[in-house]
Amino acid sequence: MQTQALQVQLAERSYPIHFSQVPEALKAEIESLRAAGRSVRVISDARVLHAHPSYLAQAGFEDTEILSLPAGETTKSIDFFSQSLSFLADAAANRDCALFAFGGGVIGDLTGYVAASYLRGIDFYQIPTTLLSMVDSSVGGKTGINLPEGKNLVGAFWQPKAVYIDTALLQTLPAREFAAGMGEVIKYGMLADLELFNDLVALDGLDANSPELAAIVRRCCAIKAQVVADDEKETASSGGRALLNLGHTFAHAIENVAGYGQYLHGEAVGIGLSLATQLSVVLGQMPHSDIRRADRVIQQFHLPTRLNQALKISDLMDAMQRDKKNRSGRLRFVTMTEIGTAVTTDGIDSALIEQLWREAGAE
Numbered sequence: 001m002q003t004q005a006l007q008v009q010l011a012e013r014s015y016p017i018h019f020s021q022v023p024e025a026l027k028a029e030i031e032s033l034r035a036a037g038r039s040v041r042v043i044s045d046a047r048v049l050h051a052h053p054s055y056l057a058q059a060g061f062e063d064t065e066i067l068s069l070p071a072g073e074t075t076k077s078i079d080f081f082s083q084s085l086s087f088l089a090d091a092a093a094n095r096d097c098a099l100f101a102f103g104g105g106v107i108g109d110l111t112g113y114v115a116a117s118y119l120r121g122i123d124f125y126q127i128p129t130t131l132l133s134m135v136d137s138s139v140g141g142k143t144g145i146n147l148p149e150g151k152n153l154v155g156a157f158w159q160p161k162a163v164y165i166d167t168a169l170l171q172t173l174p175a176r177e178f179a180a181g182m183g184e185v186i187k188y189g190m191l192a193d194l195e196l197f198n199d200l201v202a203l204d205g206l207d208a209n210s211p212e213l214a215a216i217v218r219r220c221c222a223i224k225a226q227v228v229a230d231d232e233k234e235t236a237s238s239g240g241r242a243l244l245n246l247g248h249t250f251a252h253a254i255e256n257v258a259g260y261g262q263y264l265h266g267e268a269v270g271i272g273l274s275l276a277t278q279l280s281v282v283l284g285q286m287p288h289s290d291i292r293r294a295d296r297v298i299q300q301f302h303l304p305t306r307l308n309q310a311l312k313i314s315d316l317m318d319a320m321q322r323d324k325k326n327r328s329g330r331l332r333f334v335t336m337t338e339i340g341t342a343v344t345t346d347g348i349d350s351a352l353i354e355q356l357w358r359e360a361g362a363e
């Protein structure tokens with residue numbers, strides 16, 4: 001198994017993703033920051049700190065001020081953004097403050113946006129603690145919070161200085177959260193890596209103890225690092241970073257309309273991947289048999305492919321109108337031409353999307 005760091009290549013904003021001897025590497029990082037006279041602060045959530053009460057101290061963070069926020073999607077909000085800024089301002093943190101996110105995607109996205117905003121930008125580091133944050137959210141610098149009107153509507157592209165991935169932290173992750181992370185793993189297979197998709201199909205299951213886990217996490221990070229290096233701020237006129245949004249036009253609408261936290265992000269992505277596959281089939285880009293192929297793997301990892309409650313189609317369509325990929329008032333979707341190859345697709349008839357929602361259990 002490869003243990004050396006991966007590099008996200010972004011010229012002066014390049015950074016490493018560390019995978020081995022993480023507590024030791026973190027300790028060295030903290031020592032070097034402190035030796036340079038810099039202050040260190042951490043934002044985390046109560047559940048993570050409860051699950052790993054001594055991890056930070058062992059990784060060199062003893063005597064570090066830690067802001068512990070409530071766990072869950074509703075923490076990715078203006079209120080907790082404001083509270084996090086006050087945490088830094090109350091301590092008179094300077095521009096040399098290094099801010100660490102210790103948690104899942106909620107903490108990573110929020111902390112990154114706090115770092116992007118405080119004093120117009122301070123350094124931040126990611127220590128992801130969920131599968132989802134290890135394979136996706138800790139890499140790439142999309143930071144932000146939700147608004148009542150839509151997911152991730154406020155934020156900034158702000159790259160971390162380094163990412164420290166320690167899969168041992170996943171030992172305490174609840175099974176439902178592990179499954180949610182698999183939503184993004186399956187997404188990577190479907191958008192860019194048929195071999196990964198087929199490897200997932202062949203697995204009996206996957207959990208924190210599986211010998212295959214470390215290589216799968218690294219593979220997802222490598223795909224993301226490449227896509228981000230090629231199109232950091234999602235400005236490509238087609239394809240590019242937007243492809244990482246496979247399934248997300250549907251998923252974000254579900255999360256928003258059902259109420260943040262009702263569906264975990266990865267669960268909504270499971271439904272979104274199924275719908276993106278159906279859309280690709282209806283557009284004549286993939287054979288009908290791929291619907292079953294996709295749904296099988298999504299269900300194999302304990303994720304839904306249909307809604308568990310009847311959301312209103314009109315609300316879902318409204319939420320989609322606020323998707324950041326849209327251009328000139330027109331919806332833009334990510335579809336596939338085959339499993340393992342994604343493309344951006346514009347100009348889809350909204351009646352077709354409404355029909356897909358209906359089949360997913362909306363009304």
Ligand SMILES: NC(=O)c1ccc[n+]([C@@H]2O[C@H](COP(=O)([O-])OP(=O)(O)OC[C@H]3O[C@@H](n4cnc5c(N)ncnc54)[C@H](O)[C@@H]3O)[C@@H](O)[C@H]2O)c1
Binds near residue numbers: 103139169184
């Ligand atoms: N920035 C990006 O590129 C990107 C990518 C994907 C998802 N996201 C965002 O990430 C968020 C979802 O992240 P998430 O799935 O990590 O959710 P999360 O951060 O809410 O964490 C999930 C739950 O697991 C708990 N937890 C975390 N680590 C634990 C551990 N090791 N042991 C026990 N419990 C633990 C948390 O307290 C929380 O209750 C969404 O807001 C989504 O929009 C962002």
Ligand SMILES: O=C(O)C(=O)C[C@@H](O)[C@H](O)[C@H](O)COP(=O)(O)O
Binds near residue numbers: 248
């Ligand atoms: O990093 C990206 O780019 C992604 O799209 C990764 C997604 O998994 C993630 O959910 C991201 O937060 C979605 O971003 P958004 O721009 O659609 O809000």
Ligand SMILES: [Zn+2]
Binds near residue numbers: 136184248265269
């Ligand atoms: Zn996502």
